[in-house]
Amino acid sequence: MNRFNIALDGPAGAGKSTVARLVASSLGFVYVDTGAMYRAVTWKVLQLGLRPDDAEEVARATREMDIKLARSDRGQLVYVDGEDITDYIRSAEINKCVSLIASNPQVRELLVDKQKALAEGKGVVMDGRDIGTKVLPDAEVKVFLTASARRRAERRYAEAARPDQTIEEMEAEISNRDRIDSSREVSPLRKADDAVLLDTTEMELAEVVDAVLSLCRSYV
Numbered sequence: 714m715n716r717f718n719i720a721l722d723g724p725a726g727a728g729k730s731t732v733a734r735l736v737a738s739s740l741g742f743v744y745v746d747t748g749a750m751y752r753a754v755t756w757k758v759l760q761l762g763l764r765p766d767d768a769e770e771v772a773r774a775t776r777e778m779d780i781k782l783a784r785s786d787r788g789q790l791v792y793v794d795g796e797d798i799t800d801y802i803r804s805a806e807i808n809k810c811v812s813l814i815a816s817n818p819q820v821r822e823l824l825v826d827k828q829k830a831l832a833e834g835k836g837v838v839m840d841g842r843d844i845g846t847k848v849l850p851d852a853e854v855k856v857f858l859t860a861s862a863r864r865r866a867e868r869r870y871a872e873a874a875r876p877d878q879t880i881e882e883m884e885a886e887i888s889n890r891d892r893i894d895s896s897r898e899v900s901p902l903r904k905a906d907d908a909v910l911l912d913t914t915e916m917e918l919a920e921v922v923d924a925v926l927s928l929c930r931s932y933v
Contacts, residue, residue, distance in 0.1 A: 716742075716836035717932045718851075720844035721925070723858035724902060725890045726865030726883075728913060728921065729840035732858065734788065735922045737838040740929065745782065745831050747841035747848070749791045750824050751815045752802035753780050757793055758814060759806065765813045772819035780827070805877045812890050815842075816897040825900075842894055845905035854928050855908035858921070862888045864914045 719736065721729045730746050737744035755765070757778050763770050781792040791799045801807070814820060821843075828848045832839060839848065845855040860868075866884035870876050878886070894902040904910060909928060913921050 715932050716834075717853035717929075718832050718835055718849050719838045719854040719856070719925070719929065720849045720852035720905070720908070721838065721840040721856050721858060722842055722845050722902070722904065722908065723840075724842075724865070724894065725887050726862075726869045727858040727860055728865075728868060728918065729858055731918065732921050732925060733838045733840040735918075736925050736929070739922070739926060740836075740838070742836045742838050743831070744784075744789060745828065745837055745839040746789055746791075747824070747828055747839060747844065748811075749782065749789065749802060750780055750827070751820070752807050752811050753791050753793050753798060754778070754820060754824070755807050755811045755814045756798050756802050759810065765810045768817050768819065771814060771817055772823070775820050775823050803873075808886060808890075812893040812897075816893065816899065818899045821899055842902040843900035845908050846903060847900045850905070853932055854925075855905050856925055856928065857904040857908045857910050859910070859912055860914040862891065 721733045723729050730748065733746070734744050754775050757774055758765055758771050761774055763774060765771065779794050783790045783792065790797055791802060825848050828839065831837060832849055841848065845852060862884050865887050866880050869883050870880045911921065911924055
């Protein structure tokens, strides 16, 4: 099989991680969840008691921490300095701070270097907000996934084992994060010129995965 890279971008709650994981599994490719990397940094920053808006201290912590992504039967595991933090990085507290961490230019530079290295050998499905525009501008397949803020909030609420927010709170948070991610100076959220736009508001998960795989068929 020809090996190529797939870039999946889109706003918070668009289902990028789930779609990317299923596409990677179908193709036998490696899935890289870049959002989990920023969440891992956020978790470490909060554990250290640092202020998320203290750019220099946050960058220092990022340089000093070790982030590893590993595959398992229950999906991707996220390790920071040897500790499995997979179950802690989707909390409301992390959700509120991760956009600020991700807007730190030094943090982005450090993590983008790691992400580029992971994709050098091809055969990678990577999702995030600047994959097609910044991290993997030469990716053979680029898709921009989106959906209405309300639909994204409903999906996130349904996926939570024990929701710690209402759907309305999640929708407000998602809309605010869209604003922050789209307006930040460094690698803002935007659709790459050569990416295919896929609005999943009225689509089922299987339909979205099939749509992405159909785009990949000319490379398989």
